[in-house]
Amino acid sequence: MDKMTSTEPRVVGFPLRTPGEPFPPPRYEEYRRDTGLVLSYLPNGNKVWLVTRHEDVRAVLTNRKISSNPDHRGFPNISDTMGVPRQEQIPGWFVGLDSPEHDRFRKALIPEFTVRRVREMRPAIERTVEERIDAMLAAGNSADLVADFALPVPSLVISTLLGVPPVDRDFFESRTRTLVAIRSSTDQQRDTATKELLRYINRLVAIKEKWPGDDLISRLLATGTLHSQELSGVLMLLLIAGHETTANNIALGVVTLLLNPEWIGDDRAVEETLRFHSVADLVSLRVAVEDVEISGQLVRAGEGIIPLVAAANHDTDAFECPHRFDPARTERHHVAFGYGVHQCLGQNLVRVEMEIAYRKLFERIPDLQLAVPVEELPLKYDGVLCGLHELPVRW
């Protein structure tokens, strides 16, 4: 233990993002070069270590002394500090469990998200994307690409995945939209929408218990490994984990392609968008459950840890010219989906969704352009994810 340094850590303010500055914040680079690990305090006074180097982020996300469970003392409840009430540990919310408890849920779900299974979903995803483009084209020659395309597409894809009957998809989509519209919806509205969705999901599970079909819920029920209450938690997790994350990547990716039109039509833009924008910068939250060393710094049991994936994905030791949007780069070991046993379960679904979304948009609307100067696009800093509140486009 004596090899650990006791140098005073650098302390930085929280929140980490300031409206008006680019994302990822240029300060990340300083932190990375400086000490790698920096210390911050959440508004509730809790200590949290920010991890900025690619190598360290991967090490943190695979360290058994570091936990994902929010019930541990010192866990950084970041959404709480941003006005989103902390998700209670609902049964089945396995992103907040450690191995081995976590693994039972993950194992039950893996078959639903294999590369092959996702490939089979392609026609349904293409149909959803086409329908949204048809609707935009029918409505005129301008749109808000966030509200009219980026948000509905992943929500509709998830409802298909879950086996939500077509008549209920509008209900489902409108409630999921309320959850993410932190500018235009109130806490109360979001709370109501969450309850309505949970009630709806519980009912859907009850229906599939009686009349199984060929869908994810029925198959999970058939495995007999999850109680129906756990299953509802799992489904809420899929819904929340897969909605705004995907939407923000679709929207930011379109902007980036409009600014770098030489990459339009090249599917490699998908992977590079994921790395370049790293929207889930504050998603992987951890707490040390034993004393542990990170970047040569001693982190004590009970101290929070946040691996900043946007910082890691712009680490010059891991990526050549990381600030350049370069879909032809050969390094693909970004941590936009996290790393370790919690690495995103939906990642292959996302890749296909983004690929189809970009391809169809630019195919069907070749003269798509921004309707406002890029500097005026309203970046979303006030949530857990980075994204856009709106994306006005015309054609």
Add this chain to the structure above:
Amino acid sequence: MRITVDSHRCVGAGQCVLSAPEVFDQDEDGLVTVLTHRPGAEEQQAVRRADTLCPSRAITVHED
């Protein structure tokens, strides 16, 4: 080059199948299986990539 995998460690991210589809597959549980334990020269770069990307270190590449 020789490959071994530990399906108990596998978390089904599918990165190996995306990187080297000729060498790796997912079984009916979605866990890693190997199609060819001794990949030819043309596959080796893809296999190394799969090894680097695997989030749960379920792949071992032996240089023999």
